[in-house]
Amino acid sequence: MSDHFDVAIVGAGPGASMAAHCLAKAGLSVIMFERGDAPGSKAMFGGVLYTPILEQFFPDFVEAGCVERHVVEKRFSLLAESNEVAVGFRFLDFEPPYYNHSFTALRARFDRWLAGKAEEAGAVLVTATVVDEVVRAGDRVVGVRARREGGEVRANVVIAADGANSLLAKQAGLRRELPLTVILGVKEVLSLPREIIEDRFNLEGDEGAAIEYLGGGAVKGLMGAAFIYTNKDTLSVGYGCPLHALQALKQQPHELLNHFKLHPSVRRLLRGTTPEEYSAHLIPELGPADLPRLVTDGMLVIGGAAGLINANPIFHEGTNMAMASGILAARAIIAAHQRGDFSAASLAGYESALRASFAWQDMARYQQLTRTAETHPELFSKYPYDIARMAKTLMSVKAAATDFQVPKRQLELDVLDHFLAEIGVYSFATKMASIGRAML
Amino acid sequence: MGVNVADYLGPPKILGRDDKLALDSIRVNEADPHLKIIDQQACRKCEQKPCTVTCPVDNYHSEADGHTTIYWDSCIECGTCRVICPYQNISWKYPAGGFGVSYRYG
Numbered sequence A: 001m002s003d004h005f006d007v008a009i010v011g012a013g014p015g016a017s018m019a020a021h022c023l024a025k026a027g028l029s030v031i032m033f034e035r036g037d038a039p040g041s042k043a044m045f046g047g048v049l050y051t052p053i054l055e056q057f058f059p060d061f062v063e064a065g066c067v068e069r070h071v072v073e074k075r076f077s078l079l080a081e082s083n084e085v086a087v088g089f090r091f092l093d094f095e096p097p098y099y100n101h102s103f104t105a106l107r108a109r110f111d112r113w114l115a116g117k118a119e120e121a122g123a124v125l126v127t128a129t130v131v132d133e134v135v136r137a138g139d140r141v142v143g144v145r146a147r148r149e150g151g152e153v154r155a156n157v158v159i160a161a162d163g164a165n166s167l168l169a170k171q172a173g174l175r176r177e178l179p180l181t182v183i184l185g186v187k188e189v190l191s192l193p194r195e196i197i198e199d200r201f202n203l204e205g206d207e208g209a210a211i212e213y214l215g216g217g218a219v220k221g222l223m224g225a226a227f228i229y230t231n232k233d234t235l236s237v238g239y240g241c242p243l244h245a246l247q248a249l250k251q252q253p254h255e256l257l258n259h260f261k262l263h264p265s266v267r268r269l270l271r272g273t274t275p276e277e278y279s280a281h282l283i284p285e286l287g288p289a290d291l292p293r294l295v296t297d298g299m300l301v302i303g304g305a306a307g308l309i310n311a312n313p314i315f316h317e318g319t320n321m322a323m324a325s326g327i328l329a330a331r332a333i334i335a336a337h338q339r340g341d342f343s344a345a346s347l348a349g350y351e352s353a354l355r356a357s358f359a360w361q362d363m364a365r366y367q368q369l370t371r372t373a374e375t376h377p378e379l380f381s382k383y384p385y386d387i388a389r390m391a392k393t394l395m396s397v398k399a400a401a402t403d404f405q406v407p408k409r410q411l412e413l414d415v416l417d418h419f420l421a422e423i424g425v426y427s428f429a430t431k432m433a434s435i436g437r438a439m440l
Numbered sequence B: 001m002g003v004n005v006a007d008y009l010g011p012p013k014i015l016g017r018d019d020k021l022a023l024d025s026i027r028v029n030e031a032d033p034h035l036k037i038i039d040q041q042a043c044r045k046c047e048q049k050p051c052t053v054t055c056p057v058d059n060y061h062s063e064a065d066g067h068t069t070i071y072w073d074s075c076i077e078c079g080t081c082r083v084i085c086p087y088q089n090i091s092w093k094y095p096a097g098g099f100g101v102s103y104r105y106g
Helices: A014-025 A052-057 A107-120 A167-171 A194-200 A243-249 A253-261 A264-270 A319-339 A349-356 A358-374 A383-395 A408-423 A425-439 B017-022 B040-045 B080-084
Strands: A004-010 A030-033 A048-050 A070-079 A084-090 A102-104 A124-126 A131-137 A140-146 A152-160 A183-191 A207-214 A225-230 A234-242 A274-283 A299-301 B025-027 B035-037 B060-062 B068-070 B090-092 B100-102
Touching: A004 A014, A004 A140, A004 A319, A014 A030, A014 A052, A014 A107, A014 A319, A030 A107, A048 A319, A052 A319, A070 A102, A070 A264, A070 A383, A084 A383, A102 A207, A107 A124, A131 A152, A131 A167, A152 A319, A183 A243, A183 A253, A225 A264, A234 A243, A234 A253, A234 A264, A243 A253, A243 B080, A253 A264, A274 B017, A274 B080, A299 A319, A319 A349, A319 A358, A349 A358, A358 A425, A383 A408, A408 A425, B035 B040, B035 B068, B080 B090
Parallel strands: A004 A030, A004 A152, A030 A124, A070 A207, A152 A299
Antiparallel strands: A048 A102, A070 A084, A131 A140, A140 A152, A183 A234, A183 A274, A207 A225, A225 A234, B025 B100, B035 B090, B060 B068
């Protein structure tokens, strides 16, 4: 193994592999360090993967079998203790093979496949190797130090692609410790024959469903959401909640997952399943003040290491943003390579391109929403109950002593009474206005 | 089809901490505990002890005299304890290459 490369990438996740692929295709020498036995063996996500980038680079990715099912149903559900109010979307007219560019996936398989693509392009992959430090010459980053004999590797540019915890970006002084808004994702993978999955979730062939659950029955009224995603012959079942919320709950995170699995509306979807794996991982949902510096002399930060996450009750994206950042980092490095200048100024095109891209725009926009939602905890702790209660009231069919059936007008008034007593016009209007302002 | 629906109607299996962990492949590097409490005195004066209620594999136990025991050999490397500790009192590094948790699904 040569001890000098054009680019050393720490990590072999989706962002790292896209960067490595682009760099190697452009003729640069690239080395990727993976601390697990194989790419993906330390990774975990929900997860649904958004694939426009894959279509562009690897049009045969669906046939390659790196993803599970294409999502035709998205459902958002409020779980009260024993009731459920849901809104579902079924998209049956998107065209194959890419459908709505939304595929369920498992990272052990996906990351390994994508890293293979980087290797095919000429990148060198080193597994079972932890990188603890960058090597500096003065203020410049000039390489990395792996935790092994003779582990120093020199490179013109180092890419920190080491995920949520990014100890490398922290060690290099580009990032502080994660804040308590960071989300803990907890998941079980449950096996179930594909015929049963398709029957139970009303799917045909490789169609998939993605169900998000909010409210007390899901995550005990914490800010956060639980989920069920259908894979080919497994279900991904889990939740994500910020650490500050879990700290306040004082219940073991693995027990909170059991609580969700036992909800009457959830447990029937999970009948006959066999647990195959338990996993947990941080999701670096940061505030603007906690985002790392993206560029320094000889070094760039991408993907989860850069806090590129759009995680909120509506959207859960990150792998696609990581891939975008990897491509943009590679382009900036190729331009710097042509100039022979790897200073922060020469690499700055990465940051400006990233800030102009969907990845940064979406993250920044929904960070606003998340920060606003944090100031209204009752959106998670109380509103789901109220909505379920009002829906139940309106939908209840009641016998009446003086007439055959309670008239609908009475049910409507009961709903209105509940709204006025428990939520209130002013309180509701101010919350909606503050959320509206955050989104403008 | 070869699958009998009736075989898949039983209630979902609810696993405790040990059974959840037993699903995972964790290769332990006995020679190198990768998590350490830096100063047990800080644990003794810590009132909240948030590490004991946020670790997803319940690896942090506060003992009677207030010191903290870490069951580091069942760590799945999420980083929660390091972030949650109010005293930045946990020395946290990744296990050596090839050690630690290895997800088959992820």
